[in-house]
Amino acid sequence: MSRIAYFGPQGTFTEQAARILAGGEELVPVETVRLAMTAVRNGEADAACVPIENSVEGVVPTTLDALSESTPLVAVAEAILPVHFSVLTRPGDREIRTVASHPHALAQVRDWLEANLPGANPVASSSTAAAAVGVLQGDFDAAVCAPVAVEHYDLEVLATEVADVTDAATRFLLVRPPGDLPEPTGADRTSVVAAAVNRTGTLAELLTALADRGINLTRLDARPTRNNFGEYRFFIDFEGHVAEPRILDALTALRRHCRTLRFLGSHPRADRVRPTIEPGFGNDDFVDASVWADAVRKGDLA
Numbered sequence: 001m002s003r004i005a006y007f008g009p010q011g012t013f014t015e016q017a018a019r020i021l022a023g024g025e026e027l028v029p030v031e032t033v034r035l036a037m038t039a040v041r042n043g044e045a046d047a048a049c050v051p052i053e054n055s056v057e058g059v060v061p062t063t064l065d066a067l068s069e070s071t072p073l074v075a076v077a078e079a080i081l082p083v084h085f086s087v088l089t090r091p092g093d094r095e096i097r098t099v100a101s102h103p104h105a106l107a108q109v110r111d112w113l114e115a116n117l118p119g120a121n122p123v124a125s126s127s128t129a130a131a132a133v134g135v136l137q138g139d140f141d142a143a144v145c146a147p148v149a150v151e152h153y154d155l156e157v158l159a160t161e162v163a164d165v166t167d168a169a170t171r172f173l174l175v176r177p178p179g180d181l182p183e184p185t186g187a188d189r190t191s192v193v194a195a196a197v198n199r200t201g202t203l204a205e206l207l208t209a210l211a212d213r214g215i216n217l218t219r220l221d222a223r224p225t226r227n228n229f230g231e232y233r234f235f236i237d238f239e240g241h242v243a244e245p246r247i248l249d250a251l252t253a254l255r256r257h258c259r260t261l262r263f264l265g266s267h268p269r270a271d272r273v274r275p276t277i278e279p280g281f282g283n284d285d286f287v288d289a290s291v292w293a294d295a296v297r298k299g300d301l302a
Ligand SMILES: O=C(O)C(=O)C[C@]1(C(=O)O)C=C[C@@H](O)C=C1
Pocket: 007, 011, 012, 013, 014, 015, 051, 054, 060, 083, 102, 104, 105, 126, 127, 128, 129, 146, 170
């Protein structure tokens, strides 16, 4: 049985995602996203389940930073969960002065809090479930949590189905050390982190390398390198799998335009969306063109 570290404690949305991605394995809660990945890098866990992006609040910066540092990890699977919250309090406690949660969660219920708990002070906690632990310990009066949190913590439900945006969703990754990649399915996502050379037009060159091969981006984020002010790394997700000739061709082009390029994996998309491939951009087109170029090089023009 594999050991899967997940961003805990018990009762986070990430635990729900880990159950979907690795339900039969041993799931180990870890306090932070970074520590979950460190557990994999140290060999204490075989894989880690971490949140990567939310449809309302955008990326989870700590996940991006932890993916780009230290030894490489690759994403081998993803899950997308609908996100609506429960608000938990201590039984009988109706005077709510502080309400705690993960900053991403607080941002997704801002309107609800203003309308329903106008006097309550929002307080950031390390995760939604850590907020529930804090309420139990008397640190805060209410916690904005995943609905499953109430099964783990002896708290009372003040409200359910809380969400400012009704169809909000968060995407989670299962990451592990590089090795065999998942097989291509035709509905895949590839991720890289690119440190571009700092000169005019390099980001445009990276994006053009993908556009010229008919490859659609699914996410683009920049994070500071932390070394030189104004220097950024670009996290790029795009449709396709590295096993496809058109994607391999794009990756080699990206490599030429970067100081460093870290491959973060190719894996099936949770939403099963397949790319629209325009004429001239299919894998067969890339293979045929390189067969033709080979023939030209060998002088075989018949
Ligand atoms: O705190 C949790 O329960 C998490 O799994 C983290 C997280 C996030 O990072 O966005 C996951 C989903 C929700 O959007 C709120 C918090």
